[in-house]
Amino acid sequence: MDKIRQETLKNWNEQIDQLSLKESIAWVLQHVEGKVVFSTSFGIEDQVITHYLEPHYDSVELFTLDTGRQFNETYEVFQKTQSKYPNLNIKTYYPEETDIQEYYSKSGVNGFYNSIEERKQCCFIRKVKPLNKALDGASVWITGLRAEQSANRETMQFLEWDADHQLIKFNPLLLFTLEEVEAEVDQYNIPINSLYKKGYLSIGCAPCTRAIEPGEDFRAGRWWWENGKKECGLHIHTDQNN
Known part of the structure; x- marks a missing residue:
């Protein structure tokens, strides 16, 4: 990252x-120029941000990635969210059909269980490529990331430079605890995925997500058959100074 941009973000x-x-979202939309987008997977954090973006729906492009392997409960909360916020427009991005066909031919319909490499390739096809389309031309990407979600997210900032996508990533819930997020949901009657209260604290594609057990890490239910960091490639945190 160049020194001028680094100093600007620090300031x-x-x-x-x-x-x-509420104030931080309004501040960023007022002071940071360019196209602003928000990616929602309809997780509890994203639902809180969607609620707080309501006064700014005309200024922010909201989108979601439909991987084709999601829980029906995710579509249900999508519908409930649209009903609660009638002025909300969420654009949906899908994987390329040819990519899916090639993956099935090479690895099988559930090839992601075979190896980490094949799982990451599936994530790339279903998530990363559609995300790149959604972020095209954006200057600011609002996310629902929180520092306590995983160890590799603890060094994040509210505003940070995403070198891979060449834009500013804004993490308004950065310092929120899960209890604080839940309190926002209760206070404003924000719709959430019904799987959440069944132990699905981090909800992705149905074949790759299970409920977590008491005492397990927040993301233990994602790709549970793998060891190591539980990321799909959408949010790879890089050194701020690079």
Whole structure:
């Protein structure tokens, strides 16, 4: 990252450090130029952000990635969200049919269980490529990431430079605890995925997600047959100074 951009982001982070969630979103939309997008997977964090973006729906492009392997409960909360926020428009991005056909031919319909490499390839086809399309031309990408979700997210900032996508990533819920997120849901009657209260704290594709057991890590239910970091490639945190 060049020194000027690094200093700018440092200054902006200091500006919003003490602001509320509502205030920080308004500040970023007022002070950071360019196209702003928000990616939602309809997880509990994303639902809270969708609620707080309601006054700004005209200023932010909301989108979701339909991988084709999602839980029906995810589509149900999608519908409930549209009903609660009638002015909401969520654009949907899908994987390329030819990519899916090639993957099935080479690895099989559930080839992602065979190896980490084949799982990552499936994530690339179903998530990363559609995401790249969705982020095309964007200057700011709003996410629902929180620092306590996993160890490799603890060094994040509210505003940080995403070198892979050449844009600013904004993490408004960065310092929220899960209990604080749940409190927002309760206070504003925000619809959430019905699987959440069944132990699915991190919900992805149906074949790759299970409920977590008491005491397990937040993301233990994602790709549970693998060891190591549980990421699909959408949010790979890189050094701020690179």
